[in-house]
Each structure stands twice: as structure tokens, then as C-alpha cells.
Amino acid sequence: MEIVVSDSMVQNTNQVEGRAVPEKTLGNIHVDNPRMTARNVDVFYGDKHAIDNISLDIGASQVISFIGPSGCGKSTFLRCLNRMNDTIDICQVEGEIKIDQQNIYDPAIDVVSLRARVGMVFQKPNPFPKSIFDNIAYGPRIHGLAASKVELDQIVESSLQRAGLWEEVKDRLDQPGTGLSGGQQQRLCIARAIAVSPEVILMDEPCSALDPIATAKVEELIHELREQYTIVIVTHSMQQAARVSDRTAYFHLGKLVEVGETKQIFTNPQHELTQDYITGRFG
């Protein structure tokens, strides 16, 4: 049994390697109303060329999902959008990424205020080992968003409400956030990101550590949040991409192969690689 599986995997890899990754991205990288625009972005980890000349618009009040096999660069590209790659010493980003016509890699821009505008939710729920209240209040406090305790209370309540967690935790705001269940922790992290009122929320496989019911709740939340926020979500689950996103971008070996309306990508992909990936022939 094992032998059969690994054989077919080898075959698949060969097929993939044999196929040409297109030089130019298929589909329309532009949108009418972009919140962020990336042009000719290259990322290097030391000698490794992790992202190869990617250009992409991220539309305002839309959900765009990044899909692709492991190591294709989708998370790396995501982390470029709020400069989280700055914390990695050997990582070097070239090209131009703009938010509202401002280049985020401009030396004049403050990475702290950038990250307040472009929030992030991580793969594994990572609440601070503090109370639920302090978790949410962390961002508003460091950015000085609340003038008084009353205002801070309001921010915490509205963030938790928007994350659909308020009813579950309102009686135990002083309990540690780490005591919640995995799905609740992830929604707490989303609420924490919302609390600083970002324009864009980046989500790096937000449901990969959650069970199906918790996943459904988070997806529902993403669906509601799209009205106010621009959301970029990296996911391994194609069903999830199909369910939550308006546009879908398919990454392969550091290149953006194809991008388009989610419906079109899943029903009528233009490139063979995209087709094979979404039909589960490899990945």
C-alpha cells in the first residue's frame, strides 16, 4: 500500500516538474478598486529565490485566497504585505508593494503603523498568556487608540462581538485567553487583530489547526468581516478557498501562475497546473 502511494507521488512530481510554469501570470491581476498593489516582487532567502516577479492587486473589501502546494511561496508573499519578513535576517524583498499609493518598503514608512493598518492572524492560534480582555486591549493600548477605560471597554466589546466571541466569553474576560478552546482562541486572535481597526487582515492558514466545527465558525466570520475589511487568506483547503473568497490566486514554485474570480478558477482554470492542483492531482 505504502509503496503504491509513494510511487504515484514520484510520478506526480515528475509531471509537475516537466510542465512549464508560465513566465507571465494568467488571468487579470488588476482590480477596479485596489487597496494594496504589488508590482514585480522578488523575495530571496539568502541564495534561495522564494518569490519570482509577482504582481497582484488586492481589492478593497474583498476576500482573496492564495492557494498552491507547500513551499510555493504563498505564505512568504503574504508576510511581505505587512513586512513580517523583516524579522528574518536573511530575507530580502525587492519590488514595490503599495497600500493606498504608499510604498510600504519606503524607508520613510513606519513599520509599526503599517502593521496597525495591515493586521495578521497566524496558522496556530497564539493568544498572549494574558486575560481575554488584555489580549484584545493589547493593540489599542500600544497604539493609544483608547482615551479612557470606558473607550477601551467599548473597543474590546465591539471587537469580540464582531469576532462572534462576545456571548461565549463576556462573563470571563479576566480568565486567561489560553484557557479557551482552539477555535475560540483563533477567533480571539481575529478579534485582537480587529481591535486596532486595520484596513487589511492577513490570515495565514487560519483554520489548519482547528476541527471542522471551529473551522466553519471562522469561515462564517471571514464571510461577515469582508464587508468592512480587505482579507487575504492563505489556505491549503481548496474547498475553503472556494467557500470564502471572491478572488483566488494560484502559486507554484515561487511564481503566481493564475489569478481570477474564484468561480472561474475552480470551474474553468486556464492553466494546466491550476487544473491539476484543484482537481487534486498533486498538492
Next chain:
Amino acid sequence: MSFTNLMLAVLVIGALYFIAGQRVALALRSGNAGKLHSLPHYHGLWAAITSALPALIVLLTIVIGKDLLFQFWARDYFPQDILNGDAVDRAIALAKVSNVVNGIDFGQVEPWVQSAGDAWIRWEANAVVVANSLVLAVSLVGGLLGYRRINPTFRSRNNVERILTWMLIGSSLVAILTTVGIVLSVLFESIRFFKLIPPQDFLFGLEWNPQFEGAERAGSGGGTATYGMVPMFVGTFLISAIALTVAVPIGLFSAIYLAEYATPRIRGVVKPLLEILAGVPTVVYGFFAALTVAPFVKSVGESMGLEVASESALAAGLVMGVMIIPFISSLSDDVINAVPQSLRDAAYGLGSTRSEAVRQVVLPAALPGIVAAVILAVSRAVGETMIVVMAAGLAANLSFNPLDAVTTVTSQIVTILVGDQEFESAKTLSAFALALMLIVTTLALNYFALQIVKKYREQYD
């Protein structure tokens, strides 16, 4: 064979049994393939342990037990008046005999001592023969018994595991029993002290002056000896507090720098350099304190118009602080590194600066470990002797002024026990009472610190 050679022989026999056991197990396995319960080397280990372990226990018993036995036998040679005398006389008699045995010549000895010594030498020779034959026999027979039990269904792996468990338990018992022994020996001497000096005088007395004991007894008048421990504990805490004021900020800040800010290259250089500080002997710190820091403190103080003793608590405390920096920095660095990267990512993702992430997320998460590092440093500071003896003086002043000369519990213990004195005097016994109080104090400190950590810790996993 001497006892060392005997031990080597036992180990060699054990090794041979290991090979034999493994061989026979391999042979069994090739006979009926795969039916062996345990892997061959477990069978080998089993044979080796059954051979070496009992033999080593017998050897240890003989080495420890023989002297006790010979001392008992030697009494038959003692004259009646020594046997009827007190413990000291008997100890002197034994010492005389052992001088003869060891060939140390202090001139003519009494005939009974000579004959006891001769007998002792004879017993020693016999003991070697008995030990040789007994230990070798036990090792050979024990090994053979173990070896013969090897068969395909024999669970030697489980047996070896069980024996290993007992050996591990034995090791930890040795450590615990040693601690208990130390505490008890200090406790019993302290009880003798408290029979001479009432506990309340010792615990709450504000004056420490044991020096006049001899004079008093000689009838030459002078003051009365007083044993109040308060001045020394105040001195200990004063110096420790100064040391911690130096070491906690410096140690913690350098740990934060190393863990959060330094590039791997700088870290690779700085961390070992910091840890070298921990390897400097405290005597050397004492030189540094007495010859460099104390005069410096004095001259700075006097230039500001302050009166500074040439051996001041401040000088000793400063140097002691430098001494315990590596404890705090190295341990805190490890603890800070153990805080999961995901928490830092979360903080940075929300737009924290580095110092905000460190202050509000990383340090709270690392707090229990940092407190543990500080506790260890406090224990070192409270127990430190050499720097204080050399730099802070021996005058038991009751003073909270860091510029005065003070003394600590440990350095007083040293002063009391150095040199000749009778054991029964209150002065000598007071050292044990001081030690007991020191143990109790550090124990209490550790306990309270742990309670505080338990209350405020932020659990991150």
C-alpha cells in the same frame, strides 16, 4: 589483589559475561528466528549486571565494614582502665593502634598497643584474602546464575529496565539522604548550643560578641560573651540586597539583549564571555573587592564628604553583584529563548516595537524562569563567604548603612571555626546555630518566591 584491582576484575568479569550472554542469545535467535523476547544485548546486560552488581555490593560492604569490625575486635587488647574510661580515651587508644598499623612511629609504644597493631595488620591481610575470594566467587556465580536463565522467553529487557530504575532511585536517594544528613548534623549541634544560650537571646539579640568567652572563664573579667544573631543577618541582607540591585538589572538587560537583539555572531561571542565570569574563583573576586573596589568606594565617598569604612558593605556587595550576573543573565537568556516565537509574531503582527514585545509579551511569559534565576542568585549571594571575609570586614556592626563595615553569617562561621578551640564551648557551637538559621532562611526565601511565581505566572502552552 588490592581493592581497586578487585573492582577492575569484577568489571572485567561483568564485561565477559556481557559478551557471553549476548553470544548465547544470538545463537538462540539464529536457532529459532525471531522468537527471542528481548534483544541479544539485553540478555548480555542482564548477565553482566547479575555478575557485577552483587559483587560490587559485597566489595563495598567489606571495604566499609572491615574497619568497624576491626575496631570492635581491637578492644579485646585494650587495658581495663581504658575500656572503663570515656569515649575520648578510647578514641586516643584507637588512634595509637592505627599509628602502629600505618607504620607511623612516635617512639616507644605500650606492649598492648603493639600487639593490637600486629593483630590488626594480620586481620587486614586476611580481609584482603577473604574479599578476593568472596567477591570473585559472587561475581562468577551470580553471573553464571543470570547467564543460565537466558532462554528465548526470558524477559531480560524488562528485568534490566527494573534494575536500572532501582539504580536511578538509589542515586536520587543518596542526594536526598545527604541533604537530610547535613541538616540533621547541623540541627543536633544547634540543639547543644541552645542548651547553653537561650534561643530568644540568639534569635533577637542585637549584639554579637563571642570573643570574651575564654577571658571570662580565666577570671580576667572583661565583658560577657553575647550571641545575638541579628547584626549578622542584617549584614547578610544588606550585602545581598546591594548585590541584587547590581546583578538583577544588569543580568536581565544583558539577557534581553542576547536573546532578542543580538545577531547570532555577537551572541556567540558575548555569551561565553559572560559565562567566564561564573568561572572566576570567588577568592579572586575577593582580591578585586579588597584591593580595587573598596579603596575606590572609599575615595569617591570621601570626596563627597561621606565617612566610609575602608572595608565597606558597598564594596563587597558591588563585587558580589558582578559575581552573580552570569547566573541571572545566562539562565534568563535560556528562559527568554524558550518563549515561543509565535507569541513574538503575534506582538509584531499587531504593530509592537521590539521593546514593547519584550516588555509586554516576552518577559511576562518568561517571568517564572527569570524569578528562578534570581532565586538561585540570591542563594549564591547569601551563601557567599570569601568576598565578604576579604572586603566587608569582620566587625559585627548592626548597621543599615552600606558605607559601614558589616559582617555576614557565613564569614562569621568561618571566623569562629578557624583555629583551635574546644568543641563544647558556646562560641564553637554558635557556628552551627548560625548555619541552621541560614538554611532555614534560604529555604523560606525559595518557598515564598515559588509561591509568588505560581500566583503570577502566565502559562503559554
